[in-house]
Amino acid sequence: MLSVLGFPLENSSFPTDTAQPESLTQWHQTLELPQVTYPSRLVGRTSGSETPRYQLDTWVRNDTSPYLSAHLARVSFLVPAFRKELILDLELKHHLLSSGYTEIIYNDHNNTRVQSPGSAGDHCYYSGHVRGVEVSWVAISTCYGLSGAFSDGMFTYTLYPQEHSTEKSLPWPHVIQRTRMCTEPDCEHPTDIPRSSKIRRKRQVRRIVRSALSETKYIELMVLDQRQSLGLTSSFAKSVVNLADTIFREQLNTRIVLVAMETWTAGDKIAVSEDPLQVLADFMKYRSTEIPEHSDATHLFSGRTFKSSRSGAAYFGGICSLSKSGGLIEYGNIAAMAVTLAQTLGQNLGMMYNKPRPAAGECSCPDLWLGCIMEDTGYYLPKKFSRCSIDEYRQFLQNGGGRCLFNKPLKLLDPPSCGNGFVEVGEECDCGSPAECNRTGAGNCCKKCTLSHDAMCSDGLCCRRCRHEPRGTVCRGSVNECDVQETCPGDSSVCPPNLHKQDGYFCDDEQGRCYGGRCKTRDRQCNTVWGRSVSDRLCYEKLNIEGTEKGNCGKDGDKWLQCSKQDVLCGYLLCSNISGSPKIGELYGDITSMTFYYHNRYLDCRGGQVMLPDGSGLGYVEDGTPCGPNMMCLDRKCLPATIFNFSTCPSSGSGDVCSSHGVCSNEGKCICHLDWTGKDCSVFDPLPVPKVTGLVQVAQTSSLGPLQELCSLLPLYWGERAGDSSLEVDSQLPGTSGTLSSGHFPIFSIIPMTPLGLAKTDKMAICWNAGRMNGMQQGNYNDYLWDLSPCLPEPENKLSFLKDSEELLVGFIRQKPQ
Numbered sequence: 039m040l041s042v043l044g045f046p047l048e049n050s051s052f053p054t055d056t057a058q059p060e061s062l063t064q065w066h067q068t069l070e071l072p073q074v075t076y077p078s079r080l081v082g083r084t085s086g087s088e089t090p091r092y093q094l095d096t097w098v099r100n101d102t103s104p105y106l107s108a109h110l111a112r113v114s115f116l117v118p119a120f121r122k123e124l125i126l127d128l129e130l131k132h133h134l135l136s137s138g139y140t141e142i143i144y145n146d147h148n149n150t151r152v153q154s155p156g157s158a159g160d161h162c163y164y165s166g167h168v169r170g171v172e173v174s175w176v177a178i179s180t181c182y183g184l185s186g187a188f189s190d191g192m193f194t195y196t197l198y199p200q201e202h203s204t205e206k207s208l209p210w211p212h213v214i215q216r217t218r219m220c221t222e223p224d225c226e227h228p229t230d231i232p233r234s235s236k237i238r239r240k241r242q243v244r245r246i247v248r249s250a251l252s253e254t255k256y257i258e259l260m261v262l263d264q265r266q267s268l269g270l271t272s273s274f275a276k277s278v279v280n281l282a283d284t285i286f287r288e289q290l291n292t293r294i295v296l297v298a299m300e301t302w303t304a305g306d307k308i309a310v311s312e313d314p315l316q317v318l319a320d321f322m323k324y325r326s327t328e329i330p331e332h333s334d335a336t337h338l339f340s341g342r343t344f345k346s347s348r349s350g351a352a353y354f355g356g357i358c359s360l361s362k363s364g365g366l367i368e369y370g371n372i373a374a375m376a377v378t379l380a381q382t383l384g385q386n387l388g389m390m391y392n393k394p395r396p397a398a399g400e401c402s403c404p405d406l407w408l409g410c411i412m413e414d415t416g417y418y419l420p421k422k423f424s425r426c427s428i429d430e431y432r433q434f435l436q437n438g439g440g441r442c443l444f445n446k447p448l449k450l451l452d453p454p455s456c457g458n459g460f461v462e463v464g465e466e467c468d469c470g471s472p473a474e475c476n477r478t479g480a481g482n483c484c485k486k487c488t489l490s491h492d493a494m495c496s497d498g499l500c501c502r503r504c505r506h507e508p509r510g511t512v513c514r515g516s517v518n519e520c521d522v523q524e525t526c527p528g529d530s531s532v533c534p535p536n537l538h539k540q541d542g543y544f545c546d547d548e549q550g551r552c553y554g555g556r557c558k559t560r561d562r563q564c565n566t567v568w569g570r571s572v573s574d575r576l577c578y579e580k581l582n583i584e585g586t587e588k589g590n591c592g593k594d595g596d597k598w599l600q601c602s603k604q605d606v607l608c609g610y611l612l613c614s615n616i617s618g619s620p621k622i623g624e625l626y627g628d629i630t631s632m633t634f635y636y637h638n639r640y641l642d643c644r645g646g647q648v649m650l651p652d653g654s655g656l657g658y659v660e661d662g663t664p665c666g667p668n669m670m671c672l673d674r675k676c677l678p679a680t681i682f683n684f685s686t687c688p689s690s691g692s693g694d695v696c697s698s699h700g701v702c703s704n705e706g707k708c709i710c711h712l713d714w715t716g717k718d719c720s721v722f723d724p725l726p727v728p729k730v731t732g733l734v735q736v737a738q739t740s741s742l743g744p745l746q747e748l749c750s751l752l753p754l755y756w757g758e759r760a761g762d763s764s765l766e767v768d769s770q771l772p773g774t775s776g777t778l779s780s781g782h783f784p785i786f787s788i789i790p791m792t793p794l795g796l797a798k799t800d801k802m803a804i805c806w807n808a809g810r811m812n813g814m815q816q817g818n819y820n821d822y823l824w825d826l827s828p829c830l831p832e833p834e835n836k837l838s839f840l841k842d843s844e845e846l847l848v849g850f851i852r853q854k855p856q
Contacts, residue, residue: 168189278379567611
């Protein structure tokens, strides 16, 4: 029988005030004193039982070689503590390190940058569950003992090793601490518990078209480690990322993949002062000029304690940007740093930290005891994002932010392993773990990483029921006017990279310009910041030229700068009737206000210095905003659009970009409209259309009436399928006179046809519902015959019909009365 070994630490202490109210004492009791525990690894026996062994490492020993090669794919540990025997069932975390993972260390002797590829043996990071507890989670590293955190639904535990004996077979003491989660009625609303800044502020104690949130995102993260001692630094930092990845995966459907780590062992590469915003600015300059490695975000783990109420700082909405995708995290324990990393990455992803909300219940933080990650609430380590934070992330993605997150790393650092979700050498497919395969339905297409009979694919945005989606099927819809929708190529299950229109395209009825994937106008900026419309142009011409607090082009020391006449529309942002707090950021100072009477009406001109937590401001007109004919704002200057060098895409002989059959992307490549292909979109390559000749009795018509009249029998189906408002009609099939549901042939489209055996002057019309159905992916429409009689008033000419197993493909031919 397994025994429990758990002992309180002798000299443990917890920060307390001199005089404590009873409620705070009770709360301290929920943060139980740390204990010493001696975990063991459970080894299976042929009889089916498990035997505990104190040798904790998870190395796999090759039968033919005494050397260590990799870590066990699955492992279980027994952690006796708090009068319990907690069994952790773990799986190796395949998504944590990318195949290009690199470690960079500065040489102590000559301060040179030494780069070395990471090895598979370094990957010893696991996730899983507490045995027998469905709502539990675990994030543990086995690189050096057991380090990490886990929850059994009642308590959150942190675990880390003490000094290690060289004899691996002896028990290895670890420190474990737990805090109670909100499970009792009296902790649901702990209003009587005073907030302690020592405990809480520094969190050192925590269509086919997919929506932006439903598609898994991947943050390729680089970590720079300021800590001087090498030894455990790499393993420690990876453990922090491992725990943060667990939070992001469960809450945001987003994975954190470590691509590189740089350790400063020979002194700091930048001046690390107590001012976090200054350090952040200097750090991002260093990242832009001195670090060649690619990453979506780069964060510094710092040993400096900053003069701030928080344990980190980051740029707001800066993910994917070379100069703004950074953050700082103070050193602490693994769990506290993981929460701070989640906060700083959250800010990079457009989430506001501790933003005041106008309504008390607006965010509905799901855990009032532990609190939420982006809010200064709760009393210990939070592990959830509030609904408002998730909504801010969703809005950030829908506004065109975070485009780099949709590019899945092609392979991981681990040796090829069936079940890790990546197709690697020797595999035809890999839909993930058995549970993931069953959840997505891909298990029907992929068996033991081999495609099933007749299957073309098993998963991916362009794979449905084991077949490639037809060419032209939208796999990722556009989120705004400056975005482009990605379509399936027809011969692959992979959706193309997430791109947007190149800067300079007109948008918003030619009132704005696309810049960085977003439509920029002063009116949109006023609405984003204040929820109000822009002020009249006269406000800008009257105030920004004066160089006062109420209108200017910036500040030089204590002096407001005047705008030149040409630059007034790029200066201080002036909006109408603003008041109170901004929708985003924080107001510094007061709202400025000026009213003019002009042409029998009053003009309201208001503004404010709105600042984001990273120190950047929203009080001035954004770069990329139009300021005149073929003019755009840049650094509060109104400059000719030609200096931006917008289009480098191929052009036709007449000079038309992408031959006027496509748009130029931010990568300088043409994205062609349907029916067109080639580098310059000059090749006509129409999509296949249903072949109905010989399968139906065709009624000849001498004329084709108006579209709406011809489909007058379809009152419920015109525009969208009855009861399915998610099918938006937003594009047109080239060569037709109908409309097309996003990513597919028309919900009901009218297509002029010339069937075999009929004179060319004869016309027929077909309306059909071409939904996503088995057998249609390769254009095998001949397998279906169409009829509307089951669901519509009897048409004048009927066809035989065939029902699909899940959906009905319907169509009709109607003869227009003579």
